[in-house]
Amino acid sequence: MSNPSQHTGMIYLVGAGPGDPGLITLKGVECLQRAQVVIYDYLANEQLLAHAPADAELIYAGKIGGRHNQDQEEINRLLVEKGREGKIVVRLKGGDPFVFGRGGEECEALSAAGVPFQVVPGVTAAVGAAAYSGIPLTHRDFTASVAFVTGHEGKDKSESAIDWDRLSLGNGTVVFYMGITTLRSNMERLLRHGRSPETPVALVRWGTAPTQQVLIGTLGDIADRAEAIGFKPPAVTIVGEVVALRDRLRWFDNRPLFGRKILVTRAADQAGEFAAMLTDRGATVMECPTIKLVDPESWEPLDSAIRSMSDYDWLVLTSVNGARRFFQRLALLGLDARAVGTCRVCAVGPKTAEAIRACGILPDMVPSDYKAEGVVAEFAKLAMNGTRVLFPRADKAREVIPCELKRMGAQVDSPVAYRNVMPDRLPPEALFSLEKRTVDCITFTSSSTVHNLADMLGSDLLVNMLKGVSVASIGAITSKACRSLGLKVDIEPPNSTLAHLVEEIERHYRSIR
Incomplete structure (x- = not known):
């Protein structure tokens, strides 16, 4: 299509994919980032709307209560109207716009009105649902063909066009879209036209989503199985011998944390890596930050210490946040890693050591015990009398390290590198999930995350809302904070790292299957 004129916008019909928001194409994301208007439907994951500008107009054109909010003619008129207003419009459609998405009809309306449009393909439901179920639609040992079929033909058709x-004849894979309400009649038609009743069949509901549900049967019994458990749309039906491969190729919905909703209370700018580790194991992660990292009230104590780095014998960094803040401040003062000079560096924990190495420095000490007491035990092996130690810290850090090092005769400066403060509010969706008892596990990675959540909710309400929720604590100090508020700690790793916490959560849920 040609570029839009000064008075005519551009309509992008974008395939959102079948459910997993990561399956949208790069071009689809680029279109969303430029959109002035987004018109989205029932099957498009709402998380994708976060790619749109904050001031974009969002219009829901899907179903409400099982009925269409707007019929197709109204949607067509809306697209034309917004295009004629000179807007950049994204029509976000589940799956692929041109595969049972009525995208062709919308393009016809735009073409007739002279409104420019472009089509951005998406992963269609059949392909996504099959892949996430471990069912290859084609396989050289089973079939070389696949057919996509509507499971529900238009009401105005007196005879089937299928x-x-x-x-029915042959061994090709057949995938029915939107066919749960007509499942029995569709299966009977295949049987009447010669397909074997022993042909494997899979129903895949909400394919590629954390709520994916798969029901396996045969052509002869799948309708009875679906009715017995009340299997509901939206779903695709996959018919063919390739369905038998699911037992060997299943990879998505058999992950150890699949179907578990886990609340992460880390600060928003820290939660990403932890959330990714849980998501990779199949969990649905909901971020509920109970701390926010902000600058110290004054940078002067830390800046003064950095300018005098040559006076220190040891630099002790106990967290990734502390390491990043220290080296960021170093750079802002026009210095780099050379300013550390001959000062030896202690890194508490492998992640902190990794952050320090990324700045060009190899830590001289990495205690095997990540707790403050473990750090003190390592320094106790050295002659500390008269040594000068720089200990950049969080404002609410425990005093064990500076106090014990001073007791050994060291001179310790501990300027604040960052502060832990409470966010203004908790995310409403997290509170809603807790109230609805749909959260399986909540994670606490520091004492501050525990105490802040209690302060924001009230300790009594916190205990009540976490009834039946597994509490996962990163270590002994955090667990102590949990128990002080009346919480039972169900999960605690032997080593206080995120990786070990994730492993312990996985072990916990494996044990209760």
Whole structure:
């Protein structure tokens, strides 16, 4: 299509994919980032709307209560109207716009009105649902063909336009879209036209989403199985011998944390890596930050210490945040890693050591015990009398390290590198999930995350809302904070790292299956 004129906008029909927001194309994301208007439907993951500008107009054109909020003619008129207003519009459609998405009809309306449009393909439901179920639609040992078929033809059709003879004869894979309400009649038609009743069948509901549900049967019994458990749409039906491969190729919905909703209370700018580790194991992660990292009230104590780095014998960094803040401040003062000079560096924990190495320095000490007491035990092996130690810290850090090092005769300066403060509010969706008892596990990675959540909710309400929720604590100090508020700690790793915490959460849920 040609570029839009000064008075005519551009309509992008973008395939959102079948559910997993990561399956949208790069071009689809680029279109969303430029959109002035987003018109989205029922099957488009709402998380994708976060790619749109904050001031974009968002219009829901999907179903409400099982009925269409706007019929197709109204949607067509809306697209034309917004295009004629000179707007950049994204029509965000589940799956692919041109595969049972009525995208062709919308493009016809735009073409007739002279409004420019472009189509951005998406992963169609059949391909996504099959892949996430471990079912290859084609396989050289089973079939070389696949057919996509509507499971629910238009109400105005008195006769079926589907060639049931060709679908039924042979060994090709058949995928029905939108066919749960007509499942029995569709399966009976295949049987009447010659398909074997022993042909494997899979129903995949909410394919590629954390709520994915798969029901396996045969052509002869799948309708009875679906009715017995009340299997509901939206779903695709996959018919063919390739369905038998699911037992060997299943990878998505058999992950150890699949179907578990886990609340992460880390600061928003820290939660990403932890959330990714849980998501990779199949969990649905909901971020509920109970701390926010902000600058110290004054940078002068830390800046003064940095300018005098040559006076120190040891630099002790106990967290990734402390390491990043220290080296960021170093750079802002026009210095780099050379300013550390001959000062030896202690890194508490492998992640902190990794952050320090990224700045060009190899830590001289990495205690095997990540708690403050473990750090003190390592320094106790050295002659500390008269040594000068720089200990950049969080404002609410425990005093164990500076106090014990001073007791050994060291001179310790401990300027604040960052402060832990409470956010203004908790995310409403997290509170809603707790109230609805849909959270399986809550994670606490510091004492501050525990105490802040209690302060924001009230300790009594916190205990009540976490009834039946597994509490995962990163270590002994955090667990102590949990128990002081009346919480039972169900999960605690032997080593206080995120990786070990994730492993312990996985072990916990494996044990209760």
